[in-house]
Amino acid sequence: xxxxxxxxxxxxxxxxxxxxxxxxxxxxxxxxxxxxxxxxxxxxxxxxxxxxxxxxxxxxxxxxxxxxxxxxxxxxxxxxxxxxxxxxxxxxxxxxxxxxxxxxxxxxxxxxxxxxxxxxxxxxxxxxxxxxxxxxxxxxxxxxxxxxxxxxxxxxxxxxxxxxxxxxxxxxxxxxxxxxxxxxxxxxxxxxxxxxxxxxxxxxxxxxxxxxxxxxxxxxxxxxxxxxxxxxxxxxxxxxxxxxxxxxxxxxxxxxxxxxxxxxxxxxxxxxxxxxxxxxxxxxxxxxxxxxxxxxxxxxxxxxx
Numbered sequence: 001x002x003x004x005x006x007x008x009x010x011x012x013x014x015x016x017x018x019x020x021x022x023x024x025x026x027x028x029x030x031x032x033x034x035x036x037x038x039x040x041x042x043x044x045x046x047x048x049x050x051x052x053x054x055x056x057x058x059x060x061x062x063x064x065x066x067x068x069x070x071x072x073x074x075x076x077x078x079x080x081x082x083x084x085x086x087x088x089x090x091x092x093x094x095x096x097x098x099x100x101x102x103x104x105x106x107x108x109x110x111x112x113x114x115x116x117x118x119x120x121x122x123x124x125x126x127x128x129x130x131x132x133x134x135x136x137x138x139x140x141x142x143x144x145x146x147x148x149x150x151x152x153x154x155x156x157x158x159x160x161x162x163x164x165x166x167x168x169x170x171x172x173x174x175x176x177x178x179x180x181x182x183x184x185x186x187x188x189x190x191x192x193x194x195x196x197x198x199x200x201x202x203x204x205x206x207x208x209x210x211x212x213x214x215x216x217x218x219x220x221x222x223x224x225x226x227x228x229x230x231x232x233x234x235x236x237x238x239x240x241x242x243x244x245x246x247x248x249x250x251x252x253x254x255x256x257x258x259x260x261x262x263x264x265x266x267x268x269x270x271x272x273x274x275x276x277x278x279x280x281x282x283x284x285x286x287x288x289x290x291x292x293x294x295x296x297x298x299x300x301x302x303x304x305x
Contacts, residue, residue, distance in 0.1 A: 011087070102176070
């Protein structure tokens with residue numbers, strides 16, 4: 001690769017001996033991608049078609065599953081192409097775009113989960129006020145904020161990174177995450193400040209709000225009748241499972257980047273693939289099996305088939 005190509009293209013350096021197992025890796029990840037699209041789109045379509053699912057809780061679930069499709073589509077097509085390519089390269093501008101979608105969709109997941117937690121809190125703890133608090137306008141505001149806020153936050157990091165000089169042209173990863181900072185000749189204080197503020201707004205504060213909300217639901221449910229406890233368990237458990245799963249994978253992503261060259265390439269590749277595999281596949285399974293109304297429609301659909 002000559003100097004002209006090096007000035008605009010980045011080598012993804014953590015593909016390990018892919019040529020030996022490229023067809024196996026491609027087959028596994030291709031099947032995973034098809035399953036992710038099929039599972040998520042099926043539930044979104046069920047929510048779209050059936051009027052009894054046109055409620056705030058199910059709309060937030062549909063938004064979360066569409067977010068998973070966006071997250072996966074940002075990673076999988078390029079990853080599948082790389083498995084079959086002799087050289088795993090990406091242009092710096094495309095790398096920044098992948099970085100933008102990856103972290104804005106991750107931030108959107110936390111904010112959507114916090115919106116769902118608030119919806120459950122009002123439904124269980126203030127049922128008589130629910131129609132006046134959770135209105136159509138409220139749902140739209142939550143959705144717009146959940147998608148725009150992380151996108152704007154990550155966009156500021158991308159803009160600051162776009163004009164920075166590159167001294168390293170090999171990325172320690174199989175896709176563009178915050179490992180791109182290691183490509184730059186020098187660190188930026190402004191970017192660090194924006195990064196910390198963005199992390200607090202899109203991840204830490206929503207996580208604390210979710211924990212506070214579910215603690216309140218737990219306390220009120222414990223003091224209430226059996227029906228309230230049952231409703232809380234049926235509707236809150238899936239959200240909690242998704243939250244725990246996604247939080248663990250977020251920590252996992254940060255750990256993979258921090259470990260960097262301190263772990264063997266094969267281990268690093270396996271750890272990275274887990275970050276992009278589990279959550280998009282398990283989200284629709286959790287909601288499909290644990291949400292009573294969605295499961296009812298799924299069962300009816302498969303019985304007809």
